[in-house]
Amino acid sequence: MSIAAIQEELIDEFSLFEDWMDKYEHLIQLGKTLPLIDPQRKTDDKLIKGCQSKVWLDAYLKEDKVIFTADSDAIITKGIIAVLIRVFSGHRPEEIAAANTNFIDEIGLKEHLSPTRANGLVSMIKQMKLYAVAFQAQLKK
Amino acid sequence: MALNVTQIREDFPILKREVNGKPLVYLDNAATSQKPKQVIDSISHYYTHYNANIHRGVHTLSQEATDAYEQARKKIQKHFNIAHNHEVIFTSGTTDGINLVANGFSSFLKTGNEVLVSAMEHHSNIVPWQMLCEKTGAQLKVIPMSEEGTLILDEYDTLLTEKTKLVFVNHISNALGTINPIEEIIEKAHTYGAAVLVDGAQSCSHIKPDLQALDVDFYVTSAHKMCGPTGVGMLYGKEEWLHKLPPYQGGGEMIAEVTFEKTTYADLPHKFEAGTPNIAGGIAFGTAIDYLNEIGFDAIAQHESQLLEYATAELLKIRGLRIYGTGKDKTSVISFNLEGIHPYDVGTILDKLGIAVRTGHHCAQPIMDFYKIPGTVRASFAFYNTMEEVDKLVDAVRQAQNMLS
Numbered sequence: 001m002s003i004a005a006i007q008e009e010l011i012d013e014f015s016l017f018e019d020w021m022d023k024y025e026h027l028i029q030l031g032k033t034l035p036l037i038d039p040q041r042k043t044d045d046k047l048i049k050g051c052q053s054k055v056w057l058d059a060y061l062k063e064d065k066v067i068f069t070a071d072s073d074a075i076i077t078k079g080i081i082a083v084l085i086r087v088f089s090g091h092r093p094e095e096i097a098a099a100n101t102n103f104i105d106e107i108g109l110k111e112h113l114s115p116t117r118a119n120g121l122v123s124m125i126k127q128m129k130l131y132a133v134a135f136q137a138q139l140k141k
Numbered sequence: 142m143a144l145n146v147t148q149i150r151e152d153f154p155i156l157k158r159e160v161n162g163k164p165l166v167y168l169d170n171a172a173t174s175q176k177p178k179q180v181i182d183s184i185s186h187y188y189t190h191y192n193a194n195i196h197r198g199v200h201t202l203s204q205e206a207t208d209a210y211e212q213a214r215k216k217i218q219k220h221f222n223i224a225h226n227h228e229v230i231f232t233s234g235t236t237d238g239i240n241l242v243a244n245g246f247s248s249f250l251k252t253g254n255e256v257l258v259s260a261m262e263h264h265s266n267i268v269p270w271q272m273l274c275e276k277t278g279a280q281l282k283v284i285p286m287s288e289e290g291t292l293i294l295d296e297y298d299t300l301l302t303e304k305t306k307l308v309f310v311n312h313i314s315n316a317l318g319t320i321n322p323i324e325e326i327i328e329k330a331h332t333y334g335a336a337v338l339v340d341g342a343q344s345c346s347h348i349k350p351d352l353q354a355l356d357v358d359f360y361v362t363s364a365h366k367m368c369g370p371t372g373v374g375m376l377y378g379k380e381e382w383l384h385k386l387p388p389y390q391g392g393g394e395m396i397a398e399v400t401f402e403k404t405t406y407a408d409l410p411h412k413f414e415a416g417t418p419n420i421a422g423g424i425a426f427g428t429a430i431d432y433l434n435e436i437g438f439d440a441i442a443q444h445e446s447q448l449l450e451y452a453t454a455e456l457l458k459i460r461g462l463r464i465y466g467t468g469k470d471k472t473s474v475i476s477f478n479l480e481g482i483h484p485y486d487v488g489t490i491l492d493k494l495g496i497a498v499r500t501g502h503h504c505a506q507p508i509m510d511f512y513k514i515p516g517t518v519r520a521s522f523a524f525y526n527t528m529e530e531v532d533k534l535v536d537a538v539r540q541a542q543n544m545l546s
């Protein structure tokens with residue numbers, strides 16, 4: 001599935017929830033499915049700056065596709081990063097780098113998250129795109 | 142006399158707000174207090190009727206503005222029982238006041254001198270002293286705290302020596318609510334000839350310190366924590382110290398005479414008040430002090446201690462909830478965590494329920510390191526909070542726990 005198609009799927013999925021509580025319950029459930037970072041690689045240099053809770057993000061290339069893994073000490077943050085990984089993981093670097101992220105508004109994540117956490121979310125996206133750009137350069141060589 | 146909280150809440154327009162479709166429950170008073178309409182009105186009244194630069198013009202507006210600003214200085218003087226009017230320096234806030242003193246001491250301190258700070262300081266109270274020590278070669282030492290979040294005074298006794306030149310301690314810890322025994326700290330420091338600066342950012346909304354009785358050398362606070370506006374605060378310094386300290390910033394207002402060869406500095410307090418100050422803020426600071434005194438600090442203390450007692454008892458009924466800062470002398474601040482749950486998750490759910498609390502390290506990372514936690518959820522109460530709001534907090538924490546575990 002393309003990045004855009006996965007985003008559509010998420011928008012549909014989240015539109016089922018009428019109130020914020022159900023939406024958060026779902027997010028927390030998604031957090032439990034997060035592809036976890038290899039404990040050996042869960043080091044301070046993998047921490048993302050700008051999040052109030054700790055977020056570790058790692059990425060590697062597998063057959064020209066970027067695979068992300070992550071972890072967080074906060075459960076809602078885990079849900080958010082799980083959503084992002086579902087969207088971005090398993091795609092080519094150039095697709096990730098070029099992807100827009102409007103879906104976040106549409107699934108009501110940005111609007112429903114506190115400003116500092118939203119900033120954390122922005123930092124997560126930025127870090128994922130940075131990985132993508134770095135892999136893109138690596139593949140061109 | 143018991144407070145009429147219902148009536149008091151009418152003074153605070155913001156308390157009528159809704160957040161996320163729920164009536165706002167504002168429990169982040171340790172970060173900043175809300176403002177009564179009296180304070181808001183005094184700012185708009187100033188700009189509407191007599192905005193002018195002060196201490197400069199002969200025209201009527203300038204004189205009215207100067208009078209009002211100086212009147213506010215007198216209110217502060219009286220409120221804190223300060224001996225001389227010129228010992229009240231307007232600052233932009235606590236942080237500014239601390240930096241002013243730290244900068245001043247950089248011209249006295251040298252290698253071999255020591256500066257003591259408590260283990261429960263706000264970052265703004267640690268960084269300037271680290272900078273000061275780096276610059277002067279003096280050494281920074283830390284007065285440790287106990288598991289209950291109180292300072293270990295025996296250790297203070299050992300740390301205090303002839304080498305100690307300065308002691309810095311907050312009157313009340315923002316992260317734990319602990320009231321520190323500053324009387325004793327000041328008295329002991331003085332026996333070694335050390336000066337004491339007390340950070341009153343967290344205390345002045347709860348208690349009315351008598352600065353002459355405390356015999357403190359410097360005391361700083363921020364108006365915004367005491368129902369006043371942001372961007373203004375006060376530094377109290379004993380006259381002799383203020384004379385000794387060099388000016389902090391150069392600019393207008395702080396000079397008596399300027400030629401290109403030499404400038405003579407203005408008298409106190411203007412020596413430390415360079416440039417056009419926050420005039421509206423200073424005036425409204427005075428209004429805030431009037432407002433709090435009208436309610437009365439005894440009544441405030443009584444109501445807040447009821448809130449604290451009730452909230453503590455109710456929160457402790459929740460399984461797995463731990464409160465940090467359990468000393469017997471504390472103000473209406475409750476820092477807590479739910480076992481196995483990140484404070485940030487709890488804060489997010491509480492916000493959805495209209496409850497404003499603070500989560501994180503509260504600019505007091507060393508305290509969090511001490512307890513080996515990433516942060517806490519902090520609910521801090523003011524005199525305008527109600528028992529019903531405590532109930533809402535407790536219900537919300539329970540709901541968060543259900544969702545998150």
Ligand SMILES: Cc1ncc(COP(=O)(O)O)c(C=O)c1O
Nearest residue numbers: 234235236263265311315342363
């Ligand atoms: C104990 C303490 N000191 C200093 C400060 C800093 O105050 P301001 O930001 O008003 O300068 C605060 C504010 O949170 C505080 O709680």
